[in-house]
Amino acid sequence: MVLVRNTGKGKIMKVSDLKYIAPNITTEKLNVFLPLLNQYMHEYNICGQLRESAFIATIMHETGSLRWLEEIASGEAYEGRHDLGNVVKGDGRRYKGRGLIMLTGRANYERASKALMIDFLSNPEQLTTPKIATLVACWWWRDRGLNEIADSGDIRRVTRIVNGGYNGMMDRQKFYDRAIEILK
Numbered sequence: 001m002v003l004v005r006n007t008g009k010g011k012i013m014k015v016s017d018l019k020y021i022a023p024n025i026t027t028e029k030l031n032v033f034l035p036l037l038n039q040y041m042h043e044y045n046i047c048g049q050l051r052e053s054a055f056i057a058t059i060m061h062e063t064g065s066l067r068w069l070e071e072i073a074s075g076e077a078y079e080g081r082h083d084l085g086n087v088v089k090g091d092g093r094r095y096k097g098r099g100l101i102m103l104t105g106r107a108n109y110e111r112a113s114k115a116l117m118i119d120f121l122s123n124p125e126q127l128t129t130p131k132i133a134t135l136v137a138c139w140w141w142r143d144r145g146l147n148e149i150a151d152s153g154d155i156r157r158v159t160r161i162v163n164g165g166y167n168g169m170m171d172r173q174k175f176y177d178r179a180i181e182i183l184k
Helices: 015-021 027-043 049-063 106-116 124-128 130-143 146-151 155-163 169-182
Strands: none
Touching (some): 015 049, 027 130, 049 155, 146 155
16 A cells, blocks of 8 residues: 655555554555555655654544544634634635644734745635645645654653644553554
8 A cells, every 4th residue: 555665764654553553443444545645754854763653643643543633622612813814814724734733813913925836825624635634734844844853752841842732642642652663
């Protein structure tokens, strides 16, 4: 099921690798996401044990092992959040967390739109499609300098940058530990 050859920078993940890291992933999700992860993680240099482990741990927590590509909450809590660029009434709901990394806020949607030349402002739901969700997560990870931070092995710092705090830290650490073990 591997679509990308190993570039020597990172290990091509197999179904058994992801299943070990996140045992609750469905076969359907594995078949959809594994080729996309192998492709885009390599394209965005999320390669090597520490980077791959931090990234996989993060997306597994953020998506409930790839179950959700959209935040369950309504997004109302983000209404009027100027730090997220939500300056127009309705922005909180419209630009709530989506994708593998739960991109949130008008400013982040706009930045991703410009970088990837895809109009997420007019069609934010695009971030819930597997290909776009994976692409944007890998782009955002690299854009925020998380490859270099992951290289330090500091999953807490990665979590702080992604989440703004330490929400789900125990869950993230569990995924990270499993990934470190299997992605040697």
